[in-house]
Amino acid sequence: MWKYFLFSFLIILSINYSGASIGDRSPYYQRCLEKCEILNCTKDGIHFIKEYHQPLHLKWTFWFCSDECKYNCMWKTVQSFHEYDLKTPQFHGKWPFIRILGIQEPASMIFSLLNLYAHLKMLKIFVKRVRPDSPLYFMWIGYCLVCCHAWFWSTIFHARDFLLTEILDYICAFSIVLVNCYIVLVRMLKYILPRFLLIILTVFFIAFFINHSIYLYMGRFDYSYNMKVNIVIGTITALCWFIWCLVHQKKQPYVWKCGMYVALTGLVLPLEVIDLPPIFYIFDSHSIWHLATAPLVSLIYSFAIDDCRYLRKIHFEDVENQKSKEL
Structure with a gap:
């Protein structure tokens, strides 16, 4: 029972929800x-x-x-x-999909799982190749956990669409956008700002995420507001990464991986905006977008591995120099 x-609770939540x-x-x-x-x-x-x-x-x-x-x-x-020779209509803001084994959007669900697998696989490689005492090591571990959590709920949502699963999918997708912005700011400011200001920055991001999530959950899910916030933060993040990569490309040649990741992510983003009827009533542009993002995961983790190694090398060189000066 x-x-x-x-x-029944989920059904009640869904009343008057779908447009x-x-x-x-x-x-x-x-x-x-x-x-x-x-x-x-x-x-x-x-x-x-x-x-x-x-x-x-x-x-x-x-x-x-x-x-x-x-x-x-x-x-x-x-x-x-x-x-009557009319085009395929949408129902409650969504295209009709053929369910397979009870799965509502099978392609999007499978490709969400593919992204989840890609993050877990790259996490395993990251942990193998980067030592825990490397600068920003735990930040990248946190990044992976946030992404895995988001792709888990994306999988659940595409399997069965309820109000609760949709809200969790959107909130968790926003968490990926926000954590990317947080990471680029920390990477840019880590050696400029004092530690307490970095802590304040972290608290601000956590508070902003909680506030955004509560607003979406407690209010009548505001798609327009959510989309605008994601676009603004995503654009700021992309610009910051590009600027940082241009500044450091000579001393740190591996930064091309980060620049390539940001560029390719932006290149496939229109698939999320295009709204066309699904091919064979299974593959829509949204599912293809999920498929396109999975291979890009290796780029950002490869950059993270190289960057952590570089920062560790610089850190211990500074320590050695400091010791030699003291002697």
Whole structure:
């Protein structure tokens, strides 16, 4: 019974949440949905009135009666649109996807897992090649944990889309944008600012993230605000990295990896903005964007490895010089 309680809560959270689109506003879809729910579902939309042996994989992925009605009526509506030579419509702001084994957006889910795997693999390499006493070692470990957490929730969200999973996906995606900005500022200012100011900077970033997350969760999810904040912080981060790479490219030749990572990340970013019907109702531009970002992970970690090694070398050279002076 616990699963019904949990997802009843998620369903309640989802009421009046999804924005209407042409597909779900169409009279055909509305009539189909109303008829299906009356004939097949209990009032709460969870159970089936008629005896129906739902496949186990749909039970495990929490496709309740009302969900089944929405899914089936969605495809009937798509077919109806095509019969009148109309374009494939969206439903509640999303394109129709063919579910596979109960997974709502299979391509995006698999490619999110691919990104998660890429970070875990590179973390293993980073830990092998960089000593724990290297400057910024734990900062990069934290970066990896933030990214892995974000890609985990991206996987969950694309597997089953509820209000809670969507909010967590957006909040965690923002955490990646914010941690990238934090890292470039720390890298630029570590040897300029005193330690207490770096601590204040860290506290500010944590407070900003918490405030942003609370605003998104407590308010009516403001997509426009969230997008603007991500674009502004992402742009600042990219500019800072490019400037830093240009300044240090002669002394630290490996910085090309960071510059390349930032450039390629910006190059594939339009895939996140393009909004086209999914190919074969599986591969949309968003899923392809997830696929494109996975190979880029190795670049930023390769830069991190080289940079930590460089900083460690400089640090111990300074220590040796200081000792020789004292002698």
